[in-house]
Amino acid sequence: MFRELQFPKHQSYLRDWSNLEDWTNLKKMNLNMDLGMGLSNLGGPKEYDVIIVGGGPGGASAAIYTARADLRTLVIDKGLTAGALGITAKISNYPGVPGPIAGADLVEIMRRQAESFGAEFLTDKVVGVDLSSHPKMVMAGTDTFHAKAIILATGSMGRTNTVKGEAELLGRGVSYCATCDGAFFRDKPVAVIGNNDEAIEEALFLTKFASRIHLLVPTPAFKARQVLTDEITHHPNVTIQMGVRLKEIVGEDQVEGVRIQPRGGEETVLPVNGAFVYLQGGQPITDYLMGQVETTEAGCLSVDAEMQTSVPGLYAIGDLLCSHIKQAVVAAADGVIAAVAVDKFIHGRNKIQTDWK
Amino acid sequence: MALLQEADRKVLKEKFAELKNPVKMVVFTQEMECQYCKETRQLAEEVAELSDMITLEVYDFVKHQEIAEEYNVDKIPATIIMTGGDDPKDYGIRFYGIPSGYEFSSIIEDIMMVAGGETGLGAEMKAWAAALDKPVHLQVFVTPTCPYCPRAVLMGHQLAMESDMITADMVEAIEFPHLSNKYAVQGVPRTVINETIHMEGAAPEPMLLAKLKQAA
Incomplete structure (x- = not known):
């Protein structure tokens, strides 16, 4: 059955995992059914x-x-x-x-x-x-x-520029791939920064691992499909802040927080162990x-x-x-x-x- | 229950029909099988069954300690892909942890590469590898759900095959938390070269080469 499971759509493979309790189950599932993830190109490219x-x-x-x-x-x-x-x-x-x-x-x-x-x-x-x-x-x-x-x-x-701390802490809590790195943030608070489909899908994926997901949206509204915004808005482990600028990723050897500024508000540091960045620019x-x-x-x-x-x-x-x-x-x-x-x-x-x- | 489904077997059988030279898989597990040891062994058994050109040897990490030392295997589950037949050759290709999810394709790619006898690396990388006079050890940390990771693993294994001075391990980060801690792995793929130099992401050859030159 691997042909059906080779994840034709990005969002669908995130959905397929949404009922998973933990990483062990995730891996078992990979074993039993999803070997096809990597198998699909075995017939040659x-x-x-x-x-x-x-x-x-x-x-x-x-x-x-x-x-x-x-x-x-x-x-x-x-x-x-x-x-x-x-x-x-x-x-x-x-x-x-x-x-x-x-x-x-x-x-x-x-x-x-x-x-x-x-x-x-x-x-x-x-x-x-x-x-x-x-x-x-x-x-x-x-x-x-x-x-x-x-x-x-x-x-x-x-994106035009990375923010301060982002390049230095890449792989030390800064990530651009929640499916790759989500498991490193089990029971830890993380921030997801972005407003599009990808940001929301990745935030939903992280709900399987992180204790709390702070979704920091740079614009006053999402720029994503309604079905995703509905799901993320109602998720109990997700806190959403709209219109927030990411100023810096803070940490010595690893991410300790993100410095953010709400529109017209004061800068604050939100303590998190992971920062998943999906910002867009020009x-x-x-x-x-x-x-x-x-x-x-x-x-x-x-x-x-x-x-x-x-x-x-x-x-x-x-x-x-x-x-x-x-x-x-x-x-x-x-x-x-x-x-x-x-x-x-x-x-x-x-x-x-x-x-x- | 079989891990590989019938459709997977069929695809693999067709693929393995191209194998020109014998390939040996060596798996280390133990009597009280560790987390994923059983699945790793079973997966190797099911793969080896699919072609006469693939042989499998399974060893107990505790009982066959001297063999583990011979292969320089220090943790399990461990899988080695090497040339088999009458003139076997171990290139230093290692998988620590289960090669499942996206990493399953790395095992298959390695089998094809070893049987084909050609790494496919670029001329510059080959020249650097040929001139190496001291050992280089790559550890590529992965998770099974990382689509970028097999590129990094494969490049490590290409290098291992290219030069006897190079060994390359895939390390499944979640199964070896002490190593993930030791090398501060919080994102994958992360390649650690000779303990000190590290690189984030699946970089193209020229970028990896620059890092390798720093390390050796």
């Missing part, structure tokens, strides 16, 4: 012509064109509300879609369109890529994939590239007129490029340019099939 990392307007538009050009296309995306368009409440200026329409709905329409041409979508987080291998390799949380070409469309909701998200592609000083990727980076077969679009106007339609157009270039790269074609010939 799955092969695609093109993998698109990020399923916002840029990634989904690229997928429409690559799939329609008969390229085997996989889009890996963290979730509908993971990106800038996905969390936009109303959009009325997307050409051809009068609106107002929720950003997530607009993304969904684009994805359906891509799927209708054969593109596959996977809800997962890309944890790394290997650009030196042929074909190129994309490692997601649940599986590994090969592709002849990769289009990066991860947007620019990455920085291009390129951490999964692990330095294999050069970025500009501002952290952006540089591309040529066909959206190709300095690595042949690697393309970048949308908000990853600083030269651009940060609009959904611009990202979508970038995606199309990259898709045509990918088709050329793989097939040596000079032009894509058009509807108006």
Whole structure:
């Protein structure tokens, strides 16, 4: 049964564990049923012509064109509300879609369109890529994939700066992965800092271990799906503070607390042993590239007129490029340019099939 | 009850059909089996059953103390993946604690790597490993629910296979709390190199190489 259990959706595997009493049970469950977590790629990495990392307007538009050009296309995306368009409440200026329409709905329409041409979508987080291998390799949380070409469309909701103490205490109580590190905080208080799906899912996971979870939300409201905000709001072990700025992570050799400032309030230090940080900002998200592609000083990727980076077969679009106007339609157009270039790269074609010939 | 399900067996059998050279698994447990010793042994038995190219030797950590010393195994459950057949070779690939969850794939990857006889490391890393003149010991701390961890484990094991000077342990952090304490492990993967140098996360080869150069 491992195929059913190979965690097709990020949130679902967190849910599957929610009834677990303790770590022992968790491990037993891994043993009895979830060996498939790591087994899914044993048949060899799955092969695609093109993998698109990020399923916002840029990634989904690229997928429409690559799939329609008969390229085997996989889009890996963290979730509908993971990106800038996905969390936009109303959009009325997307050409051809009068609106107002929720950003997530607009993304969904684009994805359906891509799927209708054969593109596959996977809800997962890309944890790394290997650009030196042929074909190129994309490692997601649940599986590994090969592709002849990769289009990066991860947007620019990455963090700009770390706070004081964060880098120094990484692995000493500062973590970005609750599923990895939650067990180190059994019966201890922890802070989770963030406002999106990922932050809430990770906070819910931590309820299996931590004595108390302080969910510190940087904005006046969540930017996450209702089903998650409902669940976290009613959890007895979770204390939620809205509109709180994280100023510092405090500790000598390990995390002892977080210095926070509520809107218009005084700074205080909240004593915790763990700090799980899921903050977003306006920085291009390129951490999964692990330095294999050069970025500009501002952290952006540089591309040529066909959206190709300095690595042949690697393309970048949308908000990853600083030269651009940060609009959904611009990202979508970038995606199309990259898709045509990918088709050329793989097939040596000079032009894509058009509807108006 | 079998740990591996029928569908898993089928996938593994197909995978193991590619094995060109014999692989030996060595497992250390004890009579009063420790936490997860029983499951570790059973898992190894079920994996070994799937191919004629894989043999399994199970030893008692207490009764076969001299063998444990020979293999330099100091805690259990311990699993070793090495070349089998008439000309066996132990590369220093170790798993301490149960290789379950995401780490199950590390065992399988190691079997394939050892049978294939090629680590797949980059040229720069290979050159560094070839020039090594003193021992390097890597301990990669993991949890079974960590998707980033197998990358770090595999790279450690690739290095162990590449050079006789290098040994690399996967250490399941929750099963060995005294080691987690000793090396201040509160996040995984955490790679400890020669006791002193440590690295957080599953870093790409060039980053690990920089750390290795600091240590040796």
